[in-house]
Amino acid sequence: MTYSIENNINMIKFFEITYSVDEKIMGSESQINDFFDRSNFTKQVIDLYQDNRKNTFINDQIINLHNFSLDKKSKQTDILSSDYLKLDGFFISEKFREVIKNAIAHRFRVLDTTLYKKGEKIDNYFFLNIINTDSIDYKKSSFRVDASPVKWRDGGKEIEINNEDDLFSKNWEVIMDDPTMKILPKKAILKEYVDIIKLANSNSIYFSEHLKQKIEEKKLTGVVFEETDIEFYLDQ
Incomplete structure (x- = not known):
């Protein structure tokens, strides 16, 4: 045709x-590389997530977005590299959220999240969830x-x-x-x-x-x- x-x-x-993988910028190649509480991440959760994911927004009743940990060497950049949810979007800062809040787009959401580094809570990060x-x-x-x-x-x-x-x-x-x-x-x-x-x-x-x-x-x-x-x- x-x-x-x-x-x-x-x-x-x-x-x-996309996000940089330059360790001079990000501190570590994968900034988000663990869970704060691994007991919340089970095979049942993974299966439910996979069943739900085809062209739909993340179900935050299935995926706990307040349970991710940053690598101890990572820097707090405005977009974070991650081992998780790479098919669904990006972890972003408050500054990034402000830039895109008036963007013309129909199929994205900005979700609240909580990150941890060395056990300490890090606020003012969000998950930019984008679907087809x-x-x-x-x-x-x-x-x-x-x-x-x-x-x-x-x-x-x-x-x-x-x-x-x-x-x-x-x-x-x-x-x-x-x-x-x-x-x-x-x-x-x-x-x-x-x-x-x-x-x-x-x-x-x-x-x-x-x-x-x-x-x-x-x-x-x-x-x-x-x-x-x-x-x-x-x-x-």
């Missing part, structure tokens, strides 16, 4: 956001089968995707054939403007150029932005 970009469709710049955007027009967008690592991509082979369920089912077939490949948008057409995007079938999170600039203006620490080969357009 091909889709030509008409005059009423404007390109929007997005950047993939519903702003993508699948029939107008174009998709390709390409390598998961960005540095391996070559443009891929075009594949028709009509909706999110179609993406999940076809992607499973792709992965079974070659685990290094997945289905990615080539041109993602947005039905409305948003500042935060998490694409279905991907763990990657994208912030608009506008939001990126606000974060950089506030000099938030630990944040890394990377260019993406996905083109985003707003259908007006």
Whole structure:
């Protein structure tokens, strides 16, 4: 399927956001790497979490967000690297929360959390929980089968995707054939403007150029932005 970009469709710049793993910045590669009370983390909790997680917000009745510990060498940056909940979003500071509180996005929540370091309680951190955007027009967008690592991509082979369920089912077939490949948008057409995007079938999170600039203006620490080969357009 091909889709030509008409005059009423404007390109929007997005950047993939992640956290630094530079120990000079973060203090340790994984800042959140343990639980304050391990007795609260059981196989039953893990199973319930996995059952609940498909494209839904974290159920904080299942996952105790007040039970995570920082590595003793870690620094308190504005976005924290973590061994946990990496598919669901990021642990962020109060300063980060303030920057994004007016962001245009429909599928994210900021949840209260409590962190500990060397047994001492650390306040003013939150969990930014992001789920798949519903702003993508699948029939107008174009998709390709390409390598998961960005540095391996070559443009891929075009594949028709009509909706999110179609993406999940076809992607499973792709992965079974070659685990290094997945289905990615080539041109993602947005039905409305948003500042935060998490694409279905991907763990990657994208912030608009506008939001990126606000974060950089506030000099938030630990944040890394990377260019993406996905083109985003707003259908007006």
